[in-house]
Amino acid sequence: MGNKKYILSKETAEKKLRRMALEVAERNYGVQHLVLVGIKESGLIVAHKICSYLKEVFTGEVTVAALTMDKKNPDAVTIEPSINFNDKVILLIDDVANSGKTMLYALKPFLQTYPKKIQTLALVERTHKSFPIDVDYVGLSISTTLDEHIFVEVEGTEVVGAWMEAPIA
Numbered sequence: 001m002g003n004k005k006y007i008l009s010k011e012t013a014e015k016k017l018r019r020m021a022l023e024v025a026e027r028n029y030g031v032q033h034l035v036l037v038g039i040k041e042s043g044l045i046v047a048h049k050i051c052s053y054l055k056e057v058f059t060g061e062v063t064v065a066a067l068t069m070d071k072k073n074p075d076a077v078t079i080e081p082s083i084n085f086n087d088k089v090i091l092l093i094d095d096v097a098n099s100g101k102t103m104l105y106a107l108k109p110f111l112q113t114y115p116k117k118i119q120t121l122a123l124v125e126r127t128h129k130s131f132p133i134d135v136d137y138v139g140l141s142i143s144t145t146l147d148e149h150i151f152v153e154v155e156g157t158e159v160v161g162a163w164m165e166a167p168i169a
Contacts, residue, residue: 003166006163007164008162009161010158010160010161013152013162014049016123017050020121020139021053021056022053022057024050024054024119024121024137025054027136028058032060033061034054034089035063035090035091036064036091036093037066037067037079037091037106038064038065038094039069039092040067042095042159043094044067045095045154045157046093048157049158050091063083066079066080067079067092074101074102077108085113087116088115090115090117091120091121094120095122095123095152095162097120097125097129098150103120103122104133119136120133120136121136123152124138126143127141127143128144144164147167148164148166149164149165151165
C-alpha cells in the first residue's frame with residue numbers, strides 16, 4: 001500500500017458529474033436516443049449518476065446498459081440489457097481512464113454494429129495513455145507518473161470521491 005492523496009471529494013465529484021451531463025446534453029442536442037454504457041463496476045455507477053442529471057436537461061430518450069469484461073481475457077465482453085446499437089449515439093463510461101486499454105477493449109462489441117456516434121466519458125483521466133483513446137468528457141484530468149494509480153471510490157450508488165496512490169519511496 002502506498003501514499004494516498006485525495007483528489008476529489010464527494011461534493012466536487014458531484015459537481016463534475018453534473019457539468020459533464022450538461023456537456024453531453026449540449027453536444028447531443030437533437031439526438032433522439034442516447035445509450036449510456038457503463039463499464040462495471042464503478043463506471044456503471046458513474047453512468048447512472050450521469051443519467052440522473054441528464055434526465056433534468058436532455059429531451060431525448062436515455063438508456064443505461066452495463067458492460068462487463070474480464071481484464072485478463074478482454075475478448076469476453078457482455079452488455080446487458082441487449083440493445084440494438086444501430087443508428088444510436090453511444091456514450092461509453094468508465095470511472096478512470098488510465099492507459100486507455102479498458103476503453104479500447106470495451107469498444108470492440110460496437111465495431112460489429114452501426115452506431116451513429118460513439119463518445120467516451122471518464123470521471124478522472126490520466127494524461128498519459130498507452131492506447132489511442134481520447135476521452136470526450138472528462139471530470140478531472142491529472143498528470144501522474146507511471147507508478148501512481150487513480151481510484152474512484154463508490155458506496156452503493158454514490159461516488160464518494162477519488163484518490164491517487166503513489167508507492168512509498
